[in-house]
Amino acid sequence: MVSPVLIAPPQGEDDPANPGRKLWPAASRFSARVRQEGAGFVDRRSFEGADRTAFDFALDAGPVGATAWSVTEDKLRVAAGSVRRFGIFGEPEWNHLSIQVGVEPGSAAAGVGVALPSVGAPSRGLFAVVEQTGAARRLAIYRRDSGTQWNEAASAALPAPADLAAPITLIVIAFDDRLRASVGEVVVETDRGELREGRLCLVAQGEAGFRSLQVTGLDMYGFGFAVSRFRSFEDHIQSFRGSMDVIAPNALGAGTTTGTSAGLWSATQSEIQTAMQPAAAAASRQALFDRWVRALGIPQKDEVTTLEISRFEVAGKTELFLLESPEPLDFTEEVKLKLERRVRVGGPVVDPFPFGHLFPPARELPVGVRFEARRIERVDDARRRVRESLTLAEGVVREAAPSQPPQALKILDVAQTGDVLQIELDASFPARNVVFAEAAEVGGERRLRFYAGAVERKAGGGRATVRAELVDESVADIGRSSVLYPQEIENLRKGELIALTPDLKGILDWFRPRWIYVAVETRVLQDGVGQRAIIIPLSAGSAAALSGDEYRLSLTLERKRWQTLDPPDDLNRYLRTTTLRLSF
Numbered sequence: 001m002v003s004p005v006l007i008a009p010p011q012g013e014d015d016p017a018n019p020g021r022k023l024w025p026a027a028s029r030f031s032a033r034v035r036q037e038g039a040g041f042v043d044r045r046s047f048e049g050a051d052r053t054a055f056d057f058a059l060d061a062g063p064v065g066a067t068a069w070s071v072t073e074d075k076l077r078v079a080a081g082s083v084r085r086f087g088i089f090g091e092p093e094w095n096h097l098s099i100q101v102g103v104e105p106g107s108a109a110a111g112v113g114v115a116l117p118s119v120g121a122p123s124r125g126l127f128a129v130v131e132q133t134g135a136a137r138r139l140a141i142y143r144r145d146s147g148t149q150w151n152e153a154a155s156a157a158l159p160a161p162a163d164l165a166a167p168i169t170l171i172v173i174a175f176d177d178r179l180r181a182s183v184g185e186v187v188v189e190t191d192r193g194e195l196r197e198g199r200l201c202l203v204a205q206g207e208a209g210f211r212s213l214q215v216t217g218l219d220m221y222g223f224g225f226a227v228s229r230f231r232s233f234e235d236h237i238q239s240f241r242g243s244m245d246v247i248a249p250n251a252l253g254a255g256t257t258t259g260t261s262a263g264l265w266s267a268t269q270s271e272i273q274t275a276m277q278p279a280a281a282a283a284s285r286q287a288l289f290d291r292w293v294r295a296l297g298i299p300q301k302d303e304v305t306t307l308e309i310s311r312f313e314v315a316g317k318t319e320l321f322l323l324e325s326p327e328p329l330d331f332t333e334e335v336k337l338k339l340e341r342r343v344r345v346g347g348p349v350v351d352p353f354p355f356g357h358l359f360p361p362a363r364e365l366p367v368g369v370r371f372e373a374r375r376i377e378r379v380d381d382a383r384r385r386v387r388e389s390l391t392l393a394e395g396v397v398r399e400a401a402p403s404q405p406p407q408a409l410k411i412l413d414v415a416q417t418g419d420v421l422q423i424e425l426d427a428s429f430p431a432r433n434v435v436f437a438e439a440a441e442v443g444g445e446r447r448l449r450f451y452a453g454a455v456e457r458k459a460g461g462g463r464a465t466v467r468a469e470l471v472d473e474s475v476a477d478i479g480r481s482s483v484l485y486p487q488e489i490e491n492l493r494k495g496e497l498i499a500l501t502p503d504l505k506g507i508l509d510w511f512r513p514r515w516i517y518v519a520v521e522t523r524v525l526q527d528g529v530g531q532r533a534i535i536i537p538l539s540a541g542s543a544a545a546l547s548g549d550e551y552r553l554s555l556t557l558e559r560k561r562w563q564t565l566d567p568p569d570d571l572n573r574y575l576r577t578t579t580l581r582l583s584f
Helices: 049-052 232-236 260-277 282-296 489-491
Strands: 029-034 042-044 056-059 069-073 075-078 083-087 097-104 109-116 125-133 136-144 151-160 168-174 176-184 185-190 199-205 209-217 221-226 245-247 310-314 317-324 334-345 371-380 381-393 409-415 420-426 433-442 445-457 465-477 496-498 507-511 515-519 523-528 532-539 550-560 573-583
Touching: 049 069, 049 465, 056 069, 056 334, 056 445, 069 097, 083 109, 097 109, 109 168, 109 209, 125 176, 136 176, 136 185, 136 245, 151 185, 199 209, 232 433, 232 550, 232 573, 260 523, 260 532, 282 523, 282 532, 310 507, 334 532, 409 465, 409 489, 409 496, 409 507, 409 550, 420 573, 433 550, 515 550
Parallel strands: 245 310
Antiparallel strands: 029 221, 042 209, 056 083, 069 075, 075 209, 083 199, 097 168, 097 209, 109 125, 109 199, 125 136, 136 151, 168 176, 176 185, 310 317, 317 532, 334 515, 334 550, 371 381, 409 420, 420 465, 433 445, 433 496, 445 465, 496 507, 523 532, 550 573
16 A cells, blocks of 8 residues: 655754754654545534524435524533434544543434435444433434435443433544544444445434534554754754763772773673664663673763763773763664774875965955955866956055954865765854865766855854755766856866865865874674763774874764665655764
8 A cells, every 4th residue: 555655844943054944942852643645523512503504404304403503501412302413523534533522312312424425315334422311311323324324333231321411522533443422431333234424413412412522533653752952953963062071990089990801792792782783672781781881980971062072091992982972872773983094195285276266256254354366377287277366455444453364274084975965164253154176087077066055153163064065967078067156176186185165256165185084993882762872992902092192083873764665765764874083
């Protein structure tokens, strides 16, 4: 069976990164319910005079008898008489409903009906009614397949009421295959058979009153969910402040470190593999995690509001990392981790901008500085290139104290995942939006790929990141792209990256990779709730200590939004990768 999936967009505050879109309120809990599209809905806690016009009135034999129905004292009343009277409402396609009605049965019977014909007399349907004879009451379901028949399908006695005038709450649930009626603890039900979609009705035989009527679509699926305090997975991971705490042996006091990382790994590696399976009990993971923490004497933070990373250092080398998070990270199934070490390659790199960087036009610079363009020619080996640079002109625009010229953006590191670049910058760059151009080779053809993103400042200053997404791609030939850019970009070599101003007229930095990143084998052991994890570096399957250097820690979250046999895409799963630079 194939059916559409309803995607409910967030409702709440504005998303600062996506104008016109909303976010769920942060750190809140919600209940989600899935109902059939166009499901029936009525909410009358009491009745008003105008509500009477919403009903089509009928008797067993046809659409007559409207004069017996009236609204008085906030109730929909039916006059005394021996015939059954019907107040019909709703749409012909209504099905899978929960109906709640407040009933005053009077001297005979009153209740609700489902699966009625779209027009005319109520010649078919299922009817749940409360019947009263003297002081005795019972709950019954009647079936009508044609004409005026009235066949009992199920019934049960109701407890004798303390007050005959007290109202009764009748609840009727129309499942796909069964109709269930209940009053308090008394429940009766019957098969629906072919009586499925149809209009609804209030039904009464003899004097009766209806105090309220509520109809809602039946919940086909429901679940609770909690909204993160973070706007995205990237925000969660990038809340890391950039520096790691150092944990030394016996940090909790003399003699509190009783084991070694290598010894613990040797003794528990098979247990870790078993405990980190998705189906393993959380209690077993917690017990194993506690064993490591206790043996090494590792302190844990009480209040964690951002991602925290500490390293356990012995004799100047890092034997493991402790990751602590304010919200769970499921390394058993959803989150994958990759640790890489930076290795320098190649010889010295020549500065591609010996005459200075290119800056955007004056209108995009702080007030008080004026720039002018001039052309500089230089010979670069076998060919002549024309470079455009901007030099600071003499004087200032205003009499006020001159502003300092803006510092050029400095690219510190670049990590790529598919069509997304995560770029780490020197946070002194004042602008918010940046465009990047990258030289790439696709099918033997040299291309230029353009990425755009917003600068996000890191807490504590000094660092910033940009999550830049692919926005344009062209053959490396001016005039063939949907964007215009400086001829400078034509000189990009494969793997190099240029940062541009949003108008594509100024070059802010030219990133030429000087390093490669080599993967470091690791294993992860998390606690029972997923808010703490130990990252264990390995070499040839044995525990290994890391020397100080530059490292890159990448985390990828892949979360299924629902179960499907369709290929993974952006709709049925959430997939994000983000990277941290670790330096020690």
